[in-house]
Amino acid sequence: MVTTEKPKYKVVGTRPIRPDGVEKVNGRAEYGADVSLPGLLPGAVLRSPHAHARILSIDTSKAEAMAGVRAVVTSADFPPREGDGPQARDNVLAHDKVLYVGHAVAAVAAVDLHTAEDAVELIEVQYEVLPHVMDVRDAMLDGAPILDATLRTGEPDGSKGDSATNVAQHIHYEKGDLAAGFAEADIVIEREYETTMAHQGYIEPQNGTALWGPDDQIRIWTSTQGLFAVRDTVAGMLGLPVKSVKVEPVEIGGGFGGKIPTYLPPVAALLSRKSGKPVKLTMSRKEVLEATGPTSGTYMRVKMGAKKDGTLTAMEAWLAFEAGGYPGSPVGAATMCVFAPYACANQVIDGYDVLVNKPQTAAYRAPGAPASEYAAECLIDEIAEALDRDPLELRLQNSVKEGDSRADGFTYGPVGHVECLQEAQESPHYQSELSGENRGRGVASGFWFNIGFETSMAAQIQSDGTVPLVMGAVDIGGSRASAAMQFAETLGIASEDIKPHIVDTDSVGFTFLTGGSRTAFANGWAAYECAMDMRRQMEERAATIWDCDRESVRYDDDGVIRGPAAAAGAPQEFTFKELAAELPNTGGGIVGRADVSKTTHGPAFATHIVDVEVDAETGKVEVLRYTAIQDVGTAIHPSYVEGQMQGGAAQGIGMALNEEYIWDDKGRMVNSSLLDYRMPTALDLPMLDTIIVEVPNPGHPYGVRGVGEVPIIPPAPALHAAIYNAIGERMRTLPMSPRRILERTLPDDE
């Protein structure tokens, strides 16, 4: 099904106005913090000032006695614990220990926010402060402070370690013969790389509103990437059946993986039960940075061997990722991604998930890959330099193609890395000359899996031929538009006639998270099958009307339903709208439905090119020109695809140049504001040019692969190479901030 000639689509590939655009532009769209209900109480959360401490006691009596306070809760308000070890709810309200500064300890609901904040200060917590550990290397040493005495390392063979440790998981992959690969090599280079914890930086802070009714039915409004995940988490933490919880959709102001975990809704629910009122909790930016899940800081060692002719003969990686207070760093994905773009026969990869006294990490756009692939891509650039080869050429020579497999065993179908590299070579950007002092160009590639999973959709036909399309996947990146377009394409009608709606968890079938670059892919499958279901039902109805054999009626891709007489040349056809108008009188409405769970998602590759100028006197890097090239399978709505490519590149540039968590010696984050957590602004980026490559995914009706994540991966290694080419320094720690560059280049005595 791979074709180089593009199928002729009528809707797919066009750029209609997004269905949710007007509401968002005029400010009417309702986000989590906009929720307003009769009797709503605001609340505030007490957070740990310590990076690691045992909670000896919590006295809430003064807060409870304060005028205006309606409820105070702690972890004691959860149902009784089962088992010894930490549980997910311990990150929502700490149980016996606090594991990072900002860890939630208690919460208050009151008549107004000032009162709630004042009451929080009256809660008395006695802590036994424990030694804390912030760096993965320190945390892995014998004698390091232990965060969880019950933790034993999960080994690659499935066994458990036998002593207390901060290493939750050791992952190991290998293929070929590593020693033989290095023996074969003409050059071998080994380097160390470090990245710092970085936040997704979505605009909208976390929020959660809950109303616990007297019938034990709970309604939740929250900005989340997964309505069903919130439902299941809240029900699980509160020990209630799933039927007790309904999660209502609200708009989401960005997530990038950070709005997968649930923080506030269970706490708001406990406060609502105690107060008998709806309760709304919202985070400040400081709470967002200190107490939600950023991506891991890492320490990595990578080693590669290559022959003079450019063949990569051996690749080895050792990756240690910060998990935060509980297991769960993205090191698993990092190990699978690290060498994913290259078909090297001999590989060994080890990864470690390491507890440290930092916020519990969460997914962040291609979780794990921006770090591990950064390390690998920087080293590829060094290998290219050592062999005096063009860095794109060397990548082309070693690139994976259909049939190649990774160390973790996965074998690729048709993939577009080669095509991205070729597009990069031929791009106006790469063809252009770059001259001038302290200027340099860099390139790098990236790989990301993309995922599939469950999606449900339903649609009905209104008598005017418009179609409300009901779905359960939160719209972060334009998925209402892409679902409506794929649905319209399948029915042969206009996307403007589709009215996509995201509905609550009682009103649509189970739908997995909006994440993993899955939504356009999985929504597309569901939209296709839902539309095909409608086509079948419309054929049946037309057969009834024409009183003919059902098999003799055809719903054609142009949206026209043709009967047997039409085949013989007589006029016997309905347009979609004509048949829609007939439905009420010929048996009633038609409802299409689909529940899909697909594993035929297609991997994504990208190659980026960047030009920089470094101010040698200040160490500041100016991005002069940027081009992102990416295999997207099929671009359903090219503007949103370009937007994803640009957004990913912007975040990658941010992590590469300035964003970092900075800690004091007590384990407190000292830059928890957007003033000092330096994400790029519009003035920090040039136009980010895009080149869309389309190698259709044969596992999707419209060839969709998934777009959102891979573009965050190449920026850091591309910038590493560009900075090196500008000033001759290889910066192997992120971010490559002015301070780090200046301190590297200044003489010691200055």
Add this chain to the structure above:
Amino acid sequence: MQDLRYAKVSTVDDAVAALQAGGSTARVLAGGTDVIVQARARTRAIDMLIDIKGIDEVLQVAFDADGGLTIGAAAPCYRIYGDADVREHYPALIDCSTLIGGTGVQGRASLGGNLCNSSPSGDSIPAMIVLEGRAEIAGPNGRRTVPVEDFCTGPGRNVLEPGELLVSIHFPAPAPNSGAAFLRFIPRNEMDIAVVNAATQLRFDGDTVSWARVSLGATAPTPLFVTAAGEALVGAALSDETIAAAAAASKAAASPIDDMRGSIKQRKHLSAVYTQRTIAIAAERARG
């Protein structure tokens, strides 16, 4: 957020009276771009805001060719950079008033607020120092003036006594053949706090620098008036040597801290770089 009381006054005397009545937890509200943020984040104990934006005197932007420029303490940045006289005669004030915050913040933020907030990195303060600004202060005992370089006494601290407020800042008319400039270093290109900032004003007599003032910010507990840097320039034509000497004087005067915004080594080095860069622009402007 704290529960706050709010009062709007229309005369300087009423402001002084309200400040005295309010005590140590009462604050002047100018643009509010510092004080409201501090109240929200509960980093300062504040229970009353006294809004001075109803007082004409603190909102003025008034220039005359002999007397110079008077900027009311609460005049927002956009009015300063929108003023034709300021544009023509005080480009260093344009440099700083156009880069504090962004367009939104500039609609409110004032030079008086910047000075009274007394942050070591306040972006308008070095320019006001090299322009020989004098702060006019009103209080229970009447009025007094203080040179801007003597106004700040430590991070967040200044010479204002209980019950006093800043009314305006006055700048002499620029001398012929003079020029001034302000620059800051931030890792991004907007919305950031200066790692180091600097300003220079130069006056020429022919090719000779006849008079010079250099100021640095974010390199000490208060913005610095670096007299040694100015002296290194005076009495000779500008040359690589005199500029290097001025830069070295700035670097020597800087006694920065290591924090999340910058290191000691970085700030010392940038003190020299930004001294040089502001000298170059100031000289260009002087030559007109």
